[in-house]
Amino acid sequence: MPKILPISDLRNNFNKISEICHTEEQPVYITKNGKGDLVVTSHKYFEKLLAKLDLYDKLMAAEAEYNNGKAKLTHEEVFKELRGRYEEK
Structure with a gap:
């Protein structure tokens, strides 16, 4: 299940988000004013995505x-x- 968090969590709980990205190897979706704004992921996961795209x-x-x-x-x-x-x- 994807993690969806408000943008305030990015500022207030960055370490928690980083841990989620690294331990669960999945992206975290960040919302701003209730709408999708960013996707945060670990470098390892991002490299896997790039390899798949290639x-x-x-x-x-x-x-x-x-x-x-x-x-x-x-x-x-x-x-x-x-x-x-x-x-x-």
């Missing part, structure tokens, strides 16, 4: 290539290429 972008690009008829590789070709990259390092 993955989704890559998946969308791959799906677009697939739908546009780009040449496809077989399972064996993919693993042969990966093994070659691994052996180079």
Whole structure:
């Protein structure tokens, strides 16, 4: 369940909000005058979100290539290429 707190808590209970963000690994939604205003989250959680967005972008690009008829590789070709990259390092 998302945590929704008034903006006054950000000023008065910052340490509590920081603890929630770090221990529960979820964002805290801050309201101002009863309406959504900010989202506060830990750096770790934010980095996870960015990684997911990057993955989704890559998946969308791959799906677009697939739908546009780009040449496809077989399972064996993919693993042969990966093994070659691994052996180079």
